[in-house]
Amino acid sequence: MTLPEKITTERLILRPYAFKDTADVFAYATTPGWKQFLPVPVPYLPHHAEEFIAHSILKDREKEMSWAIEFEGHVIGGLEFNLVSKQQEVGEFHWSVGQPHWGQGFVTESGRAIRDLGFQTIPNLHRIQSLADVENIGSWRVMEKIGMTREGMKKKSLFIQNHWADAYWYAILRSEWEQLMSDTGGEA
C-alpha cells in the first residue's frame, strides 16, 4: 500500500518532486537556518539539489514516499514518509522547510495530512515515528502538535555538519490516533 502521489491540504499541495523544482529546492536549501539541524551537504550546491530530486524520483514508493510541499506555486520544503519495517507496521517522518516559511504551520499541516492518510490507507500501520535534533524546537513542536509523544532521547545520534547532536524521538500509535480522531471529531 502506498499513499497518493498528490495530496491537497487547506493551503498546500503535496506532490512528487520534479526536475523543474531544482531552483526552488536550491533556494530553500540555502536559506540561512535550513542546514542548522539537518544532516545535509554544506555548502549546498546546485548539483546537490539535482541529486536530491533524482533520488526522490527513483524512490521505491512501496517503502519510501516523498512529497514536495508547494505553497503559492513554489516548493518551500519537503516531507518524506518511509515504511521502515517489512510489513509496513512502522512509518517514519522526515521533513524540512526553508527558513522564510518557518512558524506558519506548514509542516504541521502537511504532517497531519500524511498521518491521517497513513493510518487510513495502510492497514498494517501501527506506529508513526520521527526524530529531531533536541535544539530544533520548531521541529519537535510540530510532532507534539500532530499528537506525537516524546519517547526518548538518543544521545549523539545525528551527525550534523561537524558534530554529533542529541535527538528526541517521538511517535504516535494507531490507537492514540484513533482516540485523537474521536476526541476531536477528526479536527486534530
Add this chain to the structure above:
Amino acid sequence: MSLPDIIETDRLILRPFKITDSAAVLGYANNKSFGRFLPPVPYPYTQKDADEFIARRVLEDGAKSKTWGITLKPVDKPIGGLSLRFNTDQNVGELGWSIAEEHWGKGLTTEGVQALIDATFTHLPDMHKLRAGADLRNVGSWRVMEKVGMLREAHYREHQLIDGEWIDDVWYGILRSDWEATKR
C-alpha cells in the same frame, strides 16, 4: 585521466544528459521501433520513464559508467545516447547506444561510437579492450560495430528470452592494439 564530458565530431556533440532533457528523451524513446531490440526500454515509454532515465544519469557513478547524450549540431537536444560501462579494474569497457528512429541509417551512431572509442583509448591509458553486444536481429547495431573496426567474437545462440522468443546475441570487441593499428 578521465573521459571528457564533451566529445565533438563532424556532425555531433556528445555531452552529458541534463535535467532539462526529459522531454527530448520522451520524444524519441516513446516509439515502438526505438526500444524493440533494447530489452530494458519499455513501450509505451512514459514521462516517468524519461524522468527516471535522467535521474539515473544525474546519480551516475563515474567510476562505473559514463553516459553522453547525442546531439546533432547545431541543436542542443539529445537524439539518442551513448554509454560506456567499466569493469571493476577499469581496463575493459562495454559500449551501448540508442538513437531516434528518424536518425537511423545516416551513419550518426557510427560517428558517435567511433569518437567514443577514440576518446576512451586516448584518455584512459589502462583501457585494454572495448566490447559491445546486440540482439542478432538488430542488424543496424552490429553493422555499427563492424564499421568502427570491432570484430565479432561470439554468437550466443538462443541466449535471451524476450517476449516469449529465444533470441541470439552477438558480441563484438576491439583491443587497444586493433585500434592503434587503424591509427597508423
